[in-house]
Amino acid sequence: MTDAALRERLIVGLDVPTVQIAEQVVSELGDAVSFYKIGYQLAFAGGLGFAGDLVSSGKKVFLDMKLLDIDNTVAKGVENIVKMGVSMLTLHAYPKAMRAAVEAARGSNLCLLGVTVLTSMDEQDLIDAGYEHDPHTLVLIRAEQALAAGMGGIVCAATEAEAVRRIVGPDLAIVTPGIRPAGADAGDQKRVMTPADALGSGASHLVVGRPIVTASDRKTAAEAILAEMSNA
Template identity: 70%
Template sequence: MTLDAARERLIIALDVPTVAEAAAVVDDLGDTGLFYKIGYHLAFAGGLDLARELTAAGKRVFLDMKLLDIDNTVAKGVEAVARTGVSMLTVHAYPKTMTVAVEAARGTELCLLGVTVLTSMDDHDLSDAGYHDTAAMLVMKRARAAQLAGMGGIVCSAAEAEGVREIVGHDMAVVTPGIRPSGAAAGDQKRIVTPGEAVASGASHLVVGRPIVGAGDRKSAVIGILTEMSSAFSE
């Protein structure tokens, strides 16, 4: 896979507190960055307007809202997001929620992603929350539910990507956060892997934030990750 093709699969997380900081990252990366994630932190600080600006400029946007609510609220939310022109939107991988979201997005190009288990959570965290399944078991259950609902893909740790890929086949996106290049700090992530390991495990898209946004030379950081991804996708 070429570096240009890998750019379509690298999602740069704009996990910064202000639109000005996010815009500075985008400007700094220029054509090196193509696909950006906007989550709660930035969305609540004006990031939804930035999402529209990015799509208008030819960039792709992954809106990480993790929707979960009553059916009508989820449906109206998905419909509104689809009109912004963003490429991806997350909802929690509850069967009913996903079914409603899929119907609301029908006829649009919006790719819906089911969030399985947050990468900041491990088996102990799930036990504390009242779940009897391990993280891996719950991810696989929710991957099956996402496939049955007709979702465009799922979000999971790269540690579970291989098993998920076996369940969903090759048509669905498998988006993996918690990616850390060799030598990078883990931060608050508990289930992390390198870009090459994620691709080898079956991930189609990688979400990388702090190793890029916090780098002294952001372009070089992106190119290094793209190079590793390109090599892994070609193997």
């Protein structure tokens, strides 16, 4: 795999409070990183405009909005997100919402990702939320539903990537957060895996936030993770 192809599989999570900090992160990482995730924290601090700036500069953007609403609202939101030129968008993997989003994005290059079970959740968390399934079972059910809906990929913990790959086949994206370099602290994530192990398990893209963004030398941290990925 070429260095450029490898970089396209690493998505750095810009989970920072301001656009100014995000700009600094992107500047420090330079050509080492070509793909960035923007989630709630940055989105509500000017990050949606910043997403457009990243796209204009040649970077790829994963907009992590985890949409879920009535069909028409999801569809109208997706129609406008398509116009932003971002590469990936998340929505919760509910069948009706996924079908509405797929129809709204038809003909575009936007890869729609179904969020299965958040990597911060374990079995007790799901019980508390009223679900009858354990995380692994629910992930597999939602993977099947996402495939049936025509989604572009799945978001799941790397620990579920191998089982999900068997369901969705070779073509769909499997994007895995909760990635931690060997020896790193898991933080608030409950289902984590190293970069090499995640790719070896079937993940197509790895989302890495704090291990890079909070590092004293961000570019070196990113390059170390890319080196781990190259060993997969």
